[in-house]
Amino acid sequence: MNNDKLKGTVDDAAGRVKRQVGEWTGDTGTQVDGAAQQVKGKAEKAVGNLRDAVNSGTTRDVDTDRDIDDNTDRESTRERE
DSSP, rough: OOHHHHHHHHHHHHHHHHHHHHHHHOOOHHHHHHHHHHHHHHHHHHHHHHHHHHHHHHHOOOHHHHHHHHHHHHHHHHHHO
């Protein structure tokens, strides 16, 4: 787990707590702050996931996705025949 993912996880959890406390107390400002912190955490986790994928070389290629779609189409055609 890289630093972005770790920081994102912490921000997401802290934001959830803030948002929930705001809901319990009826404080909309705290709810908004918590929701914003959650969004920040989710964005940091996404950056961390992207960095991990780039560093490990496991990013999916657009051509791979296209190949999968082509194979699925061929199987569907066979089933109809």
